[in-house]
Amino acid sequence: AQSVTQLDSQVPVFEEAPVELRCNYSSSVSVYLFWYVQYPNQGLQLLLKYLSGSTLVESINGFEAEFNKSQTSFHLRKPSVHISDTAEYFCAVSESWFGNEKLTFGTGTRLTIIP
Amino acid sequence: DTGVSQDPRHKITKRGQNVTFRCDPISEHNRLYWYRQTLGQGPEFLTYFQNEAQLEKSRLLSDRFSAERPKGSFSTLEIQRTEQGDSAMYLCASRDKGLAGGSSYNEQFFGPGTRLTVL
Numbered sequence: 633a634q635s636v637t638q639l640d641s642q643v644p645v646f647e648e649a650p651v652e653l654r655c656n657y658s659s660s661v662s663v664y665l666f667w668y669v670q671y672p673n674q675g676l677q678l679l680l681k682y683l684s685g686s687t688l689v690e691s692i693n694g695f696e697a698e699f700n701k702s703q704t705s706f707h708l709r710k711p712s713v714h715i716s717d718t719a720e721y722f723c724a725v726s727e728s729w730f731g732n733e734k735l736t737f738g739t740g741t742r743l744t745i746i747p
Numbered sequence: 748d749t750g751v752s753q754d755p756r757h758k759i760t761k762r763g764q765n766v767t768f769r770c771d772p773i774s775e776h777n778r779l780y781w782y783r784q785t786l787g788q789g790p791e792f793l794t795y796f797q798n799e800a801q802l803e804k805s806r807l808l809s810d811r812f813s814a815e816r817p818k819g820s821f822s823t824l825e826i827q828r829t830e831q832g833d834s835a836m837y838l839c840a841s842r843d844k845g846l847a848g849g850s851s852y853n854e855q856f857f858g859p860g861t862r863l864t865v866l
Contacts, residue, residue, distance in 0.1 A: 675751075
């Protein structure tokens with residue numbers, strides 16, 4: 633069965649500082665990995681995803697995540713955060729076998745940017 | 748508007764009452780999902796449809812919960828005899844069929860959710 637662990641429930645970071653949000657997953661088969669972001673009072677939005685190929689994936693707003701199979705991790709990073717990055721970030725996994733449609737989410741990390 | 752829509756956005760009800768939520772997916776998305784998110788937790792999968800067929804149900808979906816997608820377009824989620832433990836955000840998502848390994852595979856688009864409060 634697939635599962636996701638986000639160890640950090642809250643991460644405060646000063647504006648323009650780098651940040652890393654950690655995500656570890658568990659699965660006995662190949663997986664697809666996702667980061668979703670939830671801004672205050674808004675729905676979940678896909679930030680970036682790993683399906684196959686290059687293990688480093690990037691979003692349009694400067695975030696990147698690297699799939700590390702040996703460490704079963706998919707940490708999210710940004711070299712310099714902005715106030716507008718304040719949001720809750722969810723890591724999600726889906727086993728890549730045919731017919732599996734279920735996304736399993738972590739408990740989320742609340743990123744707070746300090747001016 | 749081309750996004751997933753949900754109605755109502757908020758629902759307050761008394762314990763024991765029945766409630767029904769509606770989800771309109773993105774046009775031509777043949778897969779539709781329901782998730783539940785409680786405070787401090789990530790979304791938890793409840794069920795999903797491919798067209799009008801309900802293909803998977805989580806053990807979280809007790810006998811009091813029923814979901815339908817009669818014409819393969821919008822979906823409804825009904826909770827009968829609500830309990831205080833049902834208080835949560837109910838999220839709907841949809842996606843197109845894509846191709847396995849293709850760029851759209853399993854990218855689910857989420858609606859804004861319906862927040863249920865059971866008093």
